[in-house]
Amino acid sequence: MISLKGVSKVYNMGKGTETRALRDVDLQVFDGDFISITGPSGSGKSTLLHILAGLDRQTAGEYLFDGVDMARASDSLRCRLRNQRIGIVLQDFGLLGDDTALENVMLPLVIGGVRGREARARAKSVLEEVGIGEFAGKKVNELSGGQRQRVAVARALVHDAKLLLADEPTGALDSGNASALMDLFERLNAGGLTIITVTHNMAVAERAATSYSIVDGVIRLERG
Numbered sequence: 001m002i003s004l005k006g007v008s009k010v011y012n013m014g015k016g017t018e019t020r021a022l023r024d025v026d027l028q029v030f031d032g033d034f035i036s037i038t039g040p041s042g043s044g045k046s047t048l049l050h051i052l053a054g055l056d057r058q059t060a061g062e063y064l065f066d067g068v069d070m071a072r073a074s075d076s077l078r079c080r081l082r083n084q085r086i087g088i089v090l091q092d093f094g095l096l097g098d099d100t101a102l103e104n105v106m107l108p109l110v111i112g113g114v115r116g117r118e119a120r121a122r123a124k125s126v127l128e129e130v131g132i133g134e135f136a137g138k139k140v141n142e143l144s145g146g147q148r149q150r151v152a153v154a155r156a157l158v159h160d161a162k163l164l165l166a167d168e169p170t171g172a173l174d175s176g177n178a179s180a181l182m183d184l185f186e187r188l189n190a191g192g193l194t195i196i197t198v199t200h201n202m203a204v205a206e207r208a209a210t211s212y213s214i215v216d217g218v219i220r221l222e223r224g
């Protein structure tokens with residue numbers, strides 16, 4: 001599904017404030033993989049996920065998603081892949097706090113042109129799938145951290161994504177909720193979803209079949 005070859009990312013290239021966030025990253029991901037990536041703060045984890053999601057581009061090397069060269073693909077193709085095949089849960093969730101859980105999950109469908117009633121039904125069923133159907137009508141601001149995290153996962157998956165990218169998904173959760181979220185990830189992965197999750201938490205990392213670490217932008221296979 002994913003092939004990275006020699007991928008590097010330099011922020012502020014040529015501006016005197018250059019930051020080398022990724023160095024020569026090689027990574028192969030196959031359909032159905034469940035991968036964790038650990039590493040210290042500032043090591044390049046979010047940078048890598050943003051490139052994988054098509055939210056940002058590498059400054060060197062090649063990224064193929066299902067054979068599509070993501071750095072060279074047209075904006076419209078990149079957007080379509082990002083919206084329909086790839087779901088991302090950002091480090092800060094990126095939810096609209098004054099809107100309900102259901103409205104947040106419907107949003108990608110509505111933007112994609114799905115009609116209101118169908119969008120509502122699909123969003124409701126994904127919220128049920130991640131175990132928070134009963135909170136669909138509540139404002140996100142009024143939900144707990146663990147519940148918000150599930151709303152963010154539901155929103156990432158509502159388009160039937162085949163790849164879920166999650167940036168520190170258990171960061172705001174206590175160990176019980178973190179473990180419940182990993183149960184959900186295992187169940188989704190067993191259903192065929194490919195998952196790449198970034199985490200500081202070794203207990204979370206160990207739940208994935210394959211583990212990588214990143215230090216100073218250099219990736220290394222730890223297990224799997």
Ligand SMILES: Nc1ncnc2c1ncn2[C@@H]1O[C@H](COP(=O)(O)OP(=O)(O)OP(=O)(O)O)[C@@H](O)[C@H]1O
Nearest residue numbers: 011012019021039040041042043044045046047048
């Ligand atoms: N938009 C940006 N502009 C310039 N530098 C950036 C930008 N985003 C990240 N960086 C730098 O790139 C490096 C990697 O950042 P990144 O956010 O990928 O780290 P991380 O591993 O996700 O850290 P954390 O665990 O704290 O979330 C850091 O040195 C960071 O300061």
Ligand SMILES: [Mg+2]
Nearest residue numbers: 045046047091
């Ligand atoms: Mg980060």
